[in-house]
Structure formats: C-alpha cells, structure tokens
Amino acid sequence: MKKNIKKNIKKNFSYMILCILLTMSLTVFSGCKKDETKTKEETVTEDTGKEADDITPDDTSDEEKEDTESNSTTEETPSVPETKDLLIYGIQNETLQSEQVTVTVPKASEITAEFIVSQVVDVFADNSLEIGIDSVTEEGDKVIVSFMKDKAPLVNVGSGVEITVLDSISMSLLDNLDTCKNVIFRVEGEAYASGHVELDKDEVYKWK
Structure with a gap:
C-alpha cells in the first residue's frame, strides 16, 4: 500500500514538473514573439521616417502658383501695335x-x-x-x-x-x-x- 502511494506521489510530481516546464516554455516563446513583433514595428516606423525625410516639400503655395501662371499669361499676350x-x-x-x-x-x-x-x-x-x-x-x-x-x-x-x-x-x-x-x-x-x-x-x- 505504501509503495503504491509513493509511486503515485512520484508520478504526480513528475506531471507537475512537466507542466511547469511546458508553462515556462510557452511563456518564453510568447515573449520572443512579442519582441519580434515589436522589432518589426520599430523597423517599419524607422523606414517610414526615412521615406518621409527623403520627400522634398513643395514650398510653393497655391497663390504663388496662380501669380506665376498669371504673369506667364500676361507676358505671352501680344501687345497691340501703335x-x-x-x-x-x-x-x-x-x-x-x-x-x-x-x-x-x-x-x-x-x-x-x-x-x-x-x-x-x-x-x-x-x-x-x-x-x-x-x-x-x-x-x-x-x-x-x-x-x-x-x-x-x-x-x-x-x-x-x-x-x-x-x-x-x-x-x-x-x-x-x-x-x-x-x-x-x-x-x-x-x-x-x-x-x-x-x-x-x-x-x-x-x-x-
């Protein structure tokens, strides 16, 4: 009877250790996945920032463009001969x-x-x-x-x-x-x- 009890205790103890190990493995794996996802997001953010920096802003306003077009039209208008x-x-x-x-x-x-x-x-x-x-x-x-x-x-x-x-x-x-x-x-x-x-x-x- 005592032998059976000891066997059961050892068996249960082994299951507990196995469960603990599995839980720790899952936890470590999940942490790695999160770090990997975070790293990817940071990489995308950095790339986007570089692309944004590479874009040259158009400093010409709509009013300036209209003035330029207006001046161009005025210059092209033929003068009336005297x-x-x-x-x-x-x-x-x-x-x-x-x-x-x-x-x-x-x-x-x-x-x-x-x-x-x-x-x-x-x-x-x-x-x-x-x-x-x-x-x-x-x-x-x-x-x-x-x-x-x-x-x-x-x-x-x-x-x-x-x-x-x-x-x-x-x-x-x-x-x-x-x-x-x-x-x-x-x-x-x-x-x-x-x-x-x-x-x-x-x-x-x-x-x-």
Missing part, C-alpha cells in the same frame, strides 16, 4: 464727289506716295470700286500715278466718278506729302486718255 490717323480723300456715296475720310494705319508706317495711293484705293474698294494702279513714281516734286487701262477710272465708271478718283488721289498726295507739289496721271506709262478726260503725258493735273 497706330496713327491719316486724313485722305474717298468717295461720298450719295453725291459721288470727293470727301475727306480718316484711316488708321500702323504708327511705324512710312508715308510715301505709293502708301498714300494704296490707302485711297482701299477706301474706294470699301465702296465696291476697284481702281487699277499700274505704278506710283516720285520724281523730284512730282508724283506720277499710272493706271491700268482695263480698270477704273478708265473703264466701267461715268465721268463724275472718274473725276472723283483723280481728285481724291491727287488731293491725298498733295495734303500728306510735303515733297509733292505736282500730280501727273498716265495710263500704263503713256498719256492719260479716257472717254471723258484727256491729258498730255507730262501734263500736271493738280498742284500746290
């Missing part, structure tokens, strides 16, 4: 006589005989009358305007409109060109002759 007024002569639609008109031209434009004649031609074109200019030549104090023989004022116009064309061109030249004292008209380099007006080759039509 202009000046030129007083020339055109045709009055009701009376078909010459009348003064103001045209706006670039300020840098050189006011030459050819330029003045071209502006008069444009004014008549706005009134549906195409004038055919062959050439415009400056010779001393004379300006010689030569017309094309198959265009106005040589064809397709009455005598009143023909005189208006000649008057408008000659008065525009005399008023705007200081060097112009005499205006001569020709037809393709020869004497001016139409069904209404005939002039010698060097005959002055208007002067000042």
Whole structure:
C-alpha cells in the first residue's frame, strides 16, 4: 500500500514538473514573439521616417502658383501695335464727289506716295470700286500715278466718278506729302486718255 502511494506521489510530481516546464516554455516563446513583433514595428516606423525625410516639400503655395501662371499669361499676350490717323480723300456715296475720310494705319508706317495711293484705293474698294494702279513714281516734286487701262477710272465708271478718283488721289498726295507739289496721271506709262478726260503725258493735273 505504501509503495503504491509513493509511486503515485512520484508520478504526480513528475506531471507537475512537466507542466511547469511546458508553462515556462510557452511563456518564453510568447515573449520572443512579442519582441519580434515589436522589432518589426520599430523597423517599419524607422523606414517610414526615412521615406518621409527623403520627400522634398513643395514650398510653393497655391497663390504663388496662380501669380506665376498669371504673369506667364500676361507676358505671352501680344501687345497691340501703335497706330496713327491719316486724313485722305474717298468717295461720298450719295453725291459721288470727293470727301475727306480718316484711316488708321500702323504708327511705324512710312508715308510715301505709293502708301498714300494704296490707302485711297482701299477706301474706294470699301465702296465696291476697284481702281487699277499700274505704278506710283516720285520724281523730284512730282508724283506720277499710272493706271491700268482695263480698270477704273478708265473703264466701267461715268465721268463724275472718274473725276472723283483723280481728285481724291491727287488731293491725298498733295495734303500728306510735303515733297509733292505736282500730280501727273498716265495710263500704263503713256498719256492719260479716257472717254471723258484727256491729258498730255507730262501734263500736271493738280498742284500746290
């Protein structure tokens, strides 16, 4: 009987020791897992911190960006060229006589005989009358305007409109060109002759 009791005591004691050992092993294992998890979290935190440090902050505010874009747009906007007024002569639609008109031209434009004649031609074109200019030549104090023989004022116009064309061109030249004292008209380099007006080759039509 005593032997059985001793055996049971030894057996129970062995189980207790085994349980204690198992408990200690589990405790140590759990502690290792916690330390490992903590180490991983610290590593992630450190890595994240490095990545955050590597990012360069954008110091430019939204207002500064808008100002920059606004300045860029302003710089790219083309400037409006400066202009000046030129007083020339055109045709009055009701009376078909010459009348003064103001045209706006670039300020840098050189006011030459050819330029003045071209502006008069444009004014008549706005009134549906195409004038055919062959050439415009400056010779001393004379300006010689030569017309094309198959265009106005040589064809397709009455005598009143023909005189208006000649008057408008000659008065525009005399008023705007200081060097112009005499205006001569020709037809393709020869004497001016139409069904209404005939002039010698060097005959002055208007002067000042």
